[in-house]
Amino acid sequence: MWNRVFRKLSFTFILCSVLSSTTDVRADETVSVPVPAETTTTTTTTVTKTIESAPMSSSSKAMEQIKEMAGHIGWVKALNFSADGQRAVSGSEDKSARVWDLASGKELFKLEGNNGMVGAVLFSPDGRYVITGCDDFLVKLWDASSGSLVRTMTGHKNSVRAVAISPDGQKLMSGDFDGTVKSWDFNSGAMKVSSSVSPSAVHSIAFSPDGRTVLIGLEDHSLRLVDAVTLAPLAVLNGHTDTVLSVAFSPDGKNAATGGADTRVIIWDIAAKAPILKLLGHSDWVSRVAYSTDGKNVMSGSLDKTAGRWDASTGQMDCKYTGLTAGWAFAFSGDGSQLLSGSDSKNVMLYRLP
Numbered sequence: 001m002w003n004r005v006f007r008k009l010s011f012t013f014i015l016c017s018v019l020s021s022t023t024d025v026r027a028d029e030t031v032s033v034p035v036p037a038e039t040t041t042t043t044t045t046t047v048t049k050t051i052e053s054a055p056m057s058s059s060s061k062a063m064e065q066i067k068e069m070a071g072h073i074g075w076v077k078a079l080n081f082s083a084d085g086q087r088a089v090s091g092s093e094d095k096s097a098r099v100w101d102l103a104s105g106k107e108l109f110k111l112e113g114n115n116g117m118v119g120a121v122l123f124s125p126d127g128r129y130v131i132t133g134c135d136d137f138l139v140k141l142w143d144a145s146s147g148s149l150v151r152t153m154t155g156h157k158n159s160v161r162a163v164a165i166s167p168d169g170q171k172l173m174s175g176d177f178d179g180t181v182k183s184w185d186f187n188s189g190a191m192k193v194s195s196s197v198s199p200s201a202v203h204s205i206a207f208s209p210d211g212r213t214v215l216i217g218l219e220d221h222s223l224r225l226v227d228a229v230t231l232a233p234l235a236v237l238n239g240h241t242d243t244v245l246s247v248a249f250s251p252d253g254k255n256a257a258t259g260g261a262d263t264r265v266i267i268w269d270i271a272a273k274a275p276i277l278k279l280l281g282h283s284d285w286v287s288r289v290a291y292s293t294d295g296k297n298v299m300s301g302s303l304d305k306t307a308g309r310w311d312a313s314t315g316q317m318d319c320k321y322t323g324l325t326a327g328w329a330f331a332f333s334g335d336g337s338q339l340l341s342g343s344d345s346k347n348v349m350l351y352r353l354p
Contacts, residue, residue, distance in 0.1 A: 060320045061320075061354045063324065063353060065323070066351060069349075072346045073092075074095075079331040079340045080121055085334060086101070087127070092118060097118045109147030111130065117134065124165070128145065129143060134159070137157060137159065139174045139184070155182055159176055161176070164207050170187075171207075172184040173207070178201070179202060180194060180196050193231050195226070198224060200218040200219045200220035200222075210253055214226050214231075219244075221243065222240070225270075237268060245286065245287045246288045249270075256270055259288060265278075267315065281310075288332070290332045295312060297309050297318070301332070301341065303328060305324040306322055307324070308320050325349065326343035326344065326349075327343055336353065
């Protein structure tokens with residue numbers, strides 16, 4: 001039982017960027033930012049205008065399995081699509097990340113040389129690079145066309161399970177299991193700011209669309225909203241009753257969606273810093289959430305082997321997708337038509353969502 005709990009707490013979610021140097025970046029370039037006193041932080045502890053939403057009973061549809069990609073020899077713990085939807089990247093307990101061609105289902109590259117589980121993976125927006133976060137405390141940049149290592153960023157002192165990229169492509173954020181978040185300059189790879197945002201493990205990070213704020217999901221059931229430049233705390237958001245595994249901003253930045261180990265999806269009003277919808281429909285941990293490009297729907301992936309499509313304004317589950325053989329890590333394609341999943345089967349599965 002404890003092994004299963006440990007495995008579950010090891011999940012995370014991420015975005016990445018282009019870095020061009022081949023030199024290592026050292027931790028002594030860090031600017032440390034202490035957490036200000038609690039009086040400087042806005043804390044939301046009461047839930048108002050919250051709707052408990054149940055799924056439609058007649059809305060289930062079976063997913064179509066398109067590909068099963070084998071190669072990993074350990075659990076698949078992290079997944080993401082390239083922006084064009086042509087490739088996927090996976091991270092595993094076998095200490096490797098792998099890049100896949102989705103048309104053929106073939107492995108293109110194996111990203112090796114890590115000394116721990118790869119728990120965070122992402123393509124850069126232009127698809128030229130892959131960024132990984134690992135249990136060896138390192139953040140790495142890889143060439144997505146050759147699989148060669150471009151840069152290693154050092155400074156974390158615990159497992160890195162979350163990374164995100166700013167919309168302007170100038171900042172990379174990474175978070176680790178001791179509650180530290182670091183900001184890196186994309187062009188030079190230099191660490192610019194480091195802050196202990198919480199004593200609790202960081203499981204997920206997302207930039208707001210305007211790039212001014214960052215939302216961080218934590219193991220202590222809360223979220224931290226921080227300034228994207230200084231990492232100074234802006235608010236503590238409470239609403240989940242277990243680890244916050246995934247975070248995503250709406251395209252207009254007015255709302256955010258989060259998925260947690262409490263089996264819920266929560267939609268937040270960012271200006272009010274409060275939850276406005278709590279979405280019921282999954283029976284196990286929700287390890288991935290994402291908004292549709294038009295902001296009208298929220299997608300969710302759960303360990304209950306289902307995915308959900310929710311109306312972002314009403315909280316109604318429009319469709320529950322069934323047919324997953326297993327599910328731990330998830331990723332949704334940009335157009336919402338496909339789903340990647342990975343688990344203890346060690347394989348990466350590609351599904352079409354009807």
